[in-house]
Amino acid sequence: MCEQYQRGREAVNPVIVLVRPQLGENIGKAARAMLNFGLTQMRLVTPRDGWPNPSAGPAASGADIVLEQAQVFESVADAVADCEHVYATTVRKRGVTKPVVTPVEAAAEIHTAPGRSAILFGPERSGLATEDVALARAILTVPINPEFGSLNLAQAVILVAYEWSKGQGLAQPPRTDLDPPAPQAELEGLIGHLDMLLERSGFYYPPDRVPTTRLTLRSVLTKPGWNAQEIRTLRGVLSALEGKKRPPH
Amino acid sequence: MCEQYQRGREAVNPVIVLVRPQLGENIGKAARAMLNFGLTQMRLVTPRDGWPNPSAGPAASGADIVLEQAQVFESVADAVADCEHVYATTVRKRGVTKPVVTPVEAAAEIHTAPGRSAILFGPERSGLATEDVALARAILTVPINPEFGSLNLAQAVILVAYEWSKGQGLAQPPRTDLDPPAPQAELEGLIGHLDMLLERSGFYYPPDRVPTTRLTLRSVLTKPGWNAQEIRTLRGVLSALEGKKRPPH
Structure with missing residues (x-):
């Protein structure tokens, strides 16, 4: 409860999520x-060669504490379940309609918005998949030479961390006017609930368009940044609509 | 002469000098x-293994033009002979009494001061020697975790280059303009549709709380600022949930 109180009011250090x-x-x-x-x-999230990985330590040059405390998850959704704000880092333009922020803007948001932020970084070769990006409320893009965009993973991480660090030590009062978005797990609960009802209602048709439709719905429901109370209200709405399907007595 | 005229009045792109x-x-x-x-x-300046170096190309990942145009000098003094402003990059505190600037401050100076700037980076193991630093008018230091300062050469270069690029205005990625929220009538259509379904499902109970509940729902659905396409998607969702209430045939 003490932690919840704190979490609800203070920004905490962001989590760096390396996806696959x-x-x-x-x-x-x-x-x-x-x-x-x-x-x-x-x-x-599911590191290709398992974890721990003997090649990581030497490359960390002494940042062992970060590796020792690293947590492994089976999915991106699990990794960000307790995070109120999720950013997907990409260098390429995406067809996704989400707000796009620079490292400067993201750092400002992370320092002032109450709750925990997660920043997703994709695999070295391919970057984040569309489904990974769909989980995020905003896209984080480093403004880069349009004719030569070639940031590697650690470079993308260092630029984001560097910008974040600038706001440290400054006495910035956290924003407290709005409740923070619910943790990602609660949003997932809402999406899963609606998905189940739509499955039963025959909404998902034709089959070949189902993945796209699911992504679209996820995007529509991720956009608002609903807080925990709002998510509860909507779960109540879905339960009511679900109950209606019982035969009248 | 024409070039000199220009040089005297306009800031030019800074030179990155790798010392030994x-x-x-x-x-x-x-x-x-x-x-x-x-x-x-x-x-x-006197690269240890000579120049060109066959290991450089693959690591440049396509930045060949930088390597092809790289110039080799016998001394730091030669390398910065045509530069009006010289910065020495160090991460450690020095006994030298020179102005110390951050990458942000250096970038601002470079963009506004007429003339050419050079930024010195030292050898990987040892960093710049005292004699190298003595050539510089200012020390450039990246503010870093005081308990773990471990920037490698390329990371130091990228942070300085990144800060400089912010003043360029060229490197901004095209911002994806998000569609504006749908006209209010379309949002009202969505709210009305849901309201009708909830009315039929018995959601609005007890009666004395109905006005508050309606206000809450309106607030939750107004917050996202959904665009017209998103509203249409949600109308489709409601129609599917509504259709389920028809008796199976």
Whole structure:
């Protein structure tokens, strides 16, 4: 309860989520980049070569504490379940209609918005998949030379961590006017509930368009940043609509 | 003469000077970091393994133009002979009494001061020697975790180049303009549709709380600022849920 009280009012240090990272060396380099600017919470989603990875330590150049505390998750949704704000880092233009922020803007939001932020970084070769990006409320893009955009994983991490670190030590009062968005897990609960009702109602047709339709719905429901109370209200709405399907007595 | 005239009045892109760099791979990575943020002028002072270095190209990941145009000098003094402003990058505190600037401050100076700026980066292991620093008018230090300062050469270069690029205005990615919210009538249509379904489902109970509940729901659905397409998607969702209430045939 004390933690909840705190979480509801204070911004906490952001979590760096490496999604399906390939090389242990790059995980180590990312840890080093993080710790250089005071970030310590790393989460790994299904790292290709398992975890722990013997190549990570040497590349971390002494940022062992970040690697030792790193947590491993089975899915992006699990990794960000307790996070109120999720950013997806991409360098390429996406067809997704989400707000796009720079590292400067993201840092300002993270420092002032109450709740925990997570920043997703994709695999070295391919970057984040569309489904990963769909989980995020905003896209984080580093403004880069349009004719030569070639940031590696650790470089993307260090630029984001560097910008975040600038706001540290400044006495910025956190925004308290609005309740923060609900943790991602509660949003997932809402999406799952609606999905189940729509499945039963025959909404998902024709089959070949179902993945796109699901992404669209997720995007529509992720956009608002509903807080926990609002999510509860909507769960009540869905339960009522669901109950109506029982035969009248 | 024409060039001199220009040089005297306009700031030009800064020169990145790698002083006695050791590994060709790190020279390549520095070139990549530079080009990511639009810097192309690299100068090398007595690179340990000579120049060109076959390890540099692969590490540059396509930033070949920076390596091809790199110039080699016998001394730091030669390398900065045509530069009006010289910065020495260090992470450690120095006994030297010179102004110390951050990358942000250096970028502002470089963009506004007429003339050419050079930024010195030292060898990987040892950093700049005292004699190198003595040539500079100011020390450039990246504010870093005091308990873990471990920037490698390419990371130091990328942070400086990144800050410089912010003043360029060229490197901004095209912002995806989000569709504006739908006209209010369309939102009212959605709210009315849901209201009708909830009325039929027995959601509005007890009667004395109905006005408050309606206000809450309106607030939850107004918050997102959904665009016309998103509203249409949600109308489809409601129609599907509504259709389910028909008796199975």
